[in-house]
């Protein structure tokens with residue numbers, strides 16, 4: 001007799017993710033999942049986004065970190081509603097955590113919530129958290145081979161931000177290699193070269209994001 005195998009955590013996670021999606025659609029709120037290695041620039045790019053889009057959208061942030069409130073404090077200083085999610089060691093965010101956190105926000109006053117996932121190129125990509133879109137960051141100093149080494153992250157994302165593009169002259173980063181590999185595994189991927197330092201590429205990325213958010217919330 002065949003033995004039935006149930007992948008409990010992932011299946012349960014999918015159910016909760018679907019529930020979040022439906023709850024947020026009713027409230028007309030867009031959820032965006034930002035992922036990338038530790039230090040890739042997730043908090044920096046959320047800051048850039050807030051500085052460029054807060055006149056158009058009411059933005060909230062969920063800051064995922066193993067410990068501490070450093071990134072949440074930065075968001076608070078920018079004046080946006082923020083909740084710090086400490087995973088106490090866990091290396092990714094699951095949908096259940098997002099479902100528990102959402103009541104902390106006044107969803108009637110928000111248009112979009114950014115989730116800064118745990119700094120990690122591996123398992124965050126395995127867990128849907130009710131998001132409408134994913135953004136994966138790969139910063140130039142990390143190396144041009146990361147798409148090949150961590151394919152799921154780049155296969156499941158809507159957009160890839162090649163961040164810290166101002167560093168390109170200091171690293172042997174073959175951008176054509178990274179871009180080709182990303183497009184091979186994810187033909188629909190949108191790719192942006194961005195620097196939070198020089199603001200290179202920021203406007204193009206912001207325009208894309210604005211269109212994506214407007215597509216969802218009208």
Ligand SMILES: Nc1nc2c(ncn2[C@@H]2O[C@H](COP(=O)(O)OP(=O)(O)OP(=O)(O)O)[C@@H](O)[C@H]2O)c(=O)[nH]1
Pocket residue numbers: 036037038039040041042043044045071118119163164165166167194195196197198
């Ligand atoms: N040169 C340069 N540095 C950047 C850029 N974006 C971020 N940084 C720097 O990179 C470092 C890490 O940035 P963060 O935004 O904290 O990265 P993170 O992904 O949020 O990091 P964790 O939350 O720890 O995973 C900081 O010192 C930033 O100032 C960029 O576009 N260019």
Ligand SMILES: [Mg+2]
Pocket residue numbers: 042043044071116
């Ligand atoms: Mg951060």
Ligand SMILES: [Zn+2]
Pocket residue numbers: 090091092123124
């Ligand atoms: Zn994990």
